[in-house]
Amino acid sequence: MAEKVNQKKPMCLKEKEVSTGLKKSELKRLFSLAKPEKWKLLIAVGFLLVSSTVTMAIPFSLGKVLDIIYIKNEGADEAKLKLNKLCGILLCVFVLGAICNFGRIYFMSTAGYRMTNALRTKVFNSILKQEQGWFDKRPTGELINRLSADTQIVGTALSMNISDGLRSLVMVCAGTGMMLYMSIELALVGLAIVPPIAGIAVVYGRFVRNISRKLQDSLAESTKVAEERISNIRTVKSFAQEPREMQSYLKSITDVLTLGYREAKARAFFLCGLSSFYSDLNKSMGAATRIWEIIDRKPVIPIEGGFIPMTLPEGHIEFKDIKFNYPARHDMEILNHLNLNISPGKTVAVVGKSGSGKSTLAFLLLRLYDPVEGAIYIDGHNIRDLDPAWIKKHIGTVGQEPILFSCSIKDNILYGANDPEQVTEDEFVRISKEANVYEFVQQLPDGFDTVVGERGVMLSGGQKQRVAIARALIKDPKILLLDEATSALDAQSEHLVQEALERVMKGRTVLTIAHRLSTIQNADVIVVLQKGQIVEQGRYEELCKRHSGVFKELIKHQTFKEI
Numbered sequence: 001m002a003e004k005v006n007q008k009k010p011m012c013l014k015e016k017e018v019s020t021g022l023k024k025s026e027l028k029r030l031f032s033l034a035k036p037e038k039w040k041l042l043i044a045v046g047f048l049l050v051s052s053t054v055t056m057a058i059p060f061s062l063g064k065v066l067d068i069i070y071i072k073n074e075g076a077d078e079a080k081l082k083l084n085k086l087c088g089i090l091l092c093v094f095v096l097g098a099i100c101n102f103g104r105i106y107f108m109s110t111a112g113y114r115m116t117n118a119l120r121t122k123v124f125n126s127i128l129k130q131e132q133g134w135f136d137k138r139p140t141g142e143l144i145n146r147l148s149a150d151t152q153i154v155g156t157a158l159s160m161n162i163s164d165g166l167r168s169l170v171m172v173c174a175g176t177g178m179m180l181y182m183s184i185e186l187a188l189v190g191l192a193i194v195p196p197i198a199g200i201a202v203v204y205g206r207f208v209r210n211i212s213r214k215l216q217d218s219l220a221e222s223t224k225v226a227e228e229r230i231s232n233i234r235t236v237k238s239f240a241q242e243p244r245e246m247q248s249y250l251k252s253i254t255d256v257l258t259l260g261y262r263e264a265k266a267r268a269f270f271l272c273g274l275s276s277f278y279s280d281l282n283k284s285m286g287a288a289t290r291i292w293e294i295i296d297r298k299p300v301i302p303i304e305g306g307f308i309p310m311t312l313p314e315g316h317i318e319f320k321d322i323k324f325n326y327p328a329r330h331d332m333e334i335l336n337h338l339n340l341n342i343s344p345g346k347t348v349a350v351v352g353k354s355g356s357g358k359s360t361l362a363f364l365l366l367r368l369y370d371p372v373e374g375a376i377y378i379d380g381h382n383i384r385d386l387d388p389a390w391i392k393k394h395i396g397t398v399g400q401e402p403i404l405f406s407c408s409i410k411d412n413i414l415y416g417a418n419d420p421e422q423v424t425e426d427e428f429v430r431i432s433k434e435a436n437v438y439e440f441v442q443q444l445p446d447g448f449d450t451v452v453g454e455r456g457v458m459l460s461g462g463q464k465q466r467v468a469i470a471r472a473l474i475k476d477p478k479i480l481l482l483d484e485a486t487s488a489l490d491a492q493s494e495h496l497v498q499e500a501l502e503r504v505m506k507g508r509t510v511l512t513i514a515h516r517l518s519t520i521q522n523a524d525v526i527v528v529l530q531k532g533q534i535v536e537q538g539r540y541e542e543l544c545k546r547h548s549g550v551f552k553e554l555i556k557h558q559t560f561k562e563i
């Protein structure tokens with residue numbers, strides 16, 4: 001039975017209109033982030049109250065000192081005594097003020113760092129939980145900006161900005177009290193300015209928030225440019241495009257600067273003290289809104305949860321009436337009512353023109369995406385009902401261009417293990433030998449502890465592939481997904497990779513996206529993909545016997561590597 005998925009178009013962070021006013025519910029949520037740090041914040045507020053009062057007391061006391069010096073209506077000795085006393089008090093007040101200020105800044109800052117950290121953990125966890133389709137539409141740089149800059153803005157707003165705001169509030173209250181004490185008329189004149197300033201603050205706050213949001217957007221854009229270029233530095237260098245990339249980064253960072261000027265002007269114009277606290281609050285609301293968009297999003301495909309079979313899988317796979325398009329491209333149909341049945345322990349080689357949807361089949365089986373219609377079964381269980389973590393536990397994958405992490409070879413291999421602690425030394429060595437990793441690692445001065453660099457940049461293409469094979473093998477998966485490299489390795493390297501692959505395929509169900517003639521020749525079944533469907537199916541000899549057909553065409557055009 002065909003199943004339909006509600007594939008709602010995911011909303012880009014920038015697509016959603018962020019309201020420019022401070023909503024009560026949003027404010028409440030913003031302040032709720034400070035709850036876990038309430039004791040630290042309360043201590044800081046205690047210090048703040050004392051230090052602000054002390055700060056206000058200093059000019060008052062100085063006034064008294066001046067009175068004693070210049071209004072000489074007391075005896076000289078009496079005045080000297082009073083003066084000494086007042087100076088002593090003033091000194092104590094200074095010291096107390098300095099201590100309290102230290103306490104205020106220390107407790108507020110540490111609370112701020114802790115809140116930022118907690119927020120970053122939440123954002124990072126939520127990012128990792130999202131399904132692949134969500135990432136397809138979001139530049140990495142933008143997400144990194146949310147994770148680093150936005151969380152910091154919120155953390156600082158809830159600590160230092162609030163502290164500065166409260167300090168200003170205390171000073172305003174204390175100042176008003178003193179003015180009332182000295183002269184009621186003077187106080188009334190001073191207070192007359194408050195209502196118009198408050199009105200301006202509300203309107204201007206929105207304006208500042210708007211500019212701050214644009215500034216954050218442009219910062220995210222420049223981070224995106226930098227992240228993409230730096231992480232693909234080999235390509236940039238191979239094409240000698242360094243000057244061009246410098247220019248394109250300069251352009252994006254100049255946009256940030258232009259908006260930075262605008263924000264600085266707006267904030268500078270927006271008076272100081274309490275009003276700048278209000279504008280900071282507006283700025284942090286903008287950042288918080290973006291963070292919540294990530295934290296609140298429920299992934300379309302969960303990372304875990306669902307049915308876990310009691311027995312190990314046999315490896316029977318069935319694609320039933322699959323219709324699929326990528327979430328990022330709704331208008332382009334990739335698979336159209338595709339059916340494929342793979343018996344346990346068999347090797348199926350998928351062939352077809354570039355872009356025909358071969359890798360897509362592997363992504364669907366791993367449940368990186370869900371089909372729009374139809375269902376995929378493993379041992380008769382619809383994979384939508386199965387625990388996604390269980391599925392991945394039993395499927396080993398070697399991608400077309402395997403990506404390694406910048407840690408040691410050993411850690412890269414163990415990354416694939418379901419429980420790295422349980423992998424014995426003997427098992428590790430056996431798998432490294434099977435994957436043709438052991439021998440080349442012995443030549444390296446640090447052996448398996450050799451760090452491979454970002455994405456495995458310090459290894460050759462063939463070595464990377466063999467480490468990836470060991471990584472896929474270490475969990476002893478029942479199903480293997482292999483996407484053969486299209487890029488040419490030298491003959492010796494190809495031979496070692498191919499030899500390792502043939503060894504590890506035994507006893508497993510293998511879906512291989514084939515680019516090598518030998519893989520195709522040895523496969524139990526070859527399936528030929530075209531226009532989203534399987535148009536031909538059979539063993540190599542059978543398909544070759546046909547006078548015409550898609551497979552014949554592929555062979556004729558030497559699509560496959562003769563190794």
Ligand SMILES: Nc1ncnc2c1ncn2[C@@H]1O[C@H](COP(=O)(O)OP(=O)(O)OP(=O)(O)O)[C@@H](O)[C@H]1O
Nearest residue numbers: 136326328329334353354355356357358359360361
């Ligand atoms: N994440 C994605 N978002 C949108 N479209 C995609 C995405 N990934 C692939 N496509 C498109 O889907 C189609 C099938 O891609 P797929 O990678 O499955 O092809 P393939 O047969 O494996 O190609 P090749 O042999 O070149 O690796 C292509 O037209 C491709 O442009």
